[in-house]
Amino acid sequence: AQSVTQLGSHVSVSEGALVLLRCNYSSSVPPYLFWYVQYPNQGLQLLLKYTTGATLVKGINGFEAEFKKSETSFHLTKPSAHMSDAAEYFCAVSDQGSQAGTALIFGKGTTLSVSS
């Protein structure tokens, strides 16, 4: 069975500082990996995804994530935080090869706070 662990339910950074949100997954088959962002009172918005190919993927708003198979990780980073990045971030996993079509499995989320 697949699972996702997001280390740290709450991360606080200063404006301009590096953002690092951690995600580790468990999957018996090659995974598809996603990061979503949720702003207050809104639905989730896709930030970026890894399916196949290049392991460093770039998304919207300057975020990127690197798929590291050996570490079963897909950490989200941004070089310089903006106040507008304050939101909740969710990592999700789906299997690559299943024909059954399972739904995405989400982590419990990490709330990012950005201070001036």
Next chain:
Amino acid sequence: GAGVSQSPSNKVTEKGKDVELRCDPISGHTALYWYRQSLGQGLEFLIYFQGNSAPDKSGLPSDRFSAERTGGSVSTLTIQRTQQEDSAVYLCASSLDRGRVKGYTFGSGTRLTVV
């Protein structure tokens, strides 16, 4: 429509009452998903519809929960005899494929409060 639409946006109901939550997916999206988001619990998968196939109901927490999707489009999630632990935000999402390549498009959710 342009996005996934959910109604109502907020619902307060008394314990023991039945509620219906509606989801209008993006036109042409064959897959539709319901998730429940509780504080500190992330997103809990409830049910998944794909085209005309039988839905994957493996995430429904009890037989008080049911969902249907009419005509491959609009979906209704029904909770019977609501309990206080049902209070949560219910999110609907849709996707063109199974969502594994392009991801999902989410609605803004229905915040359900059971008093």
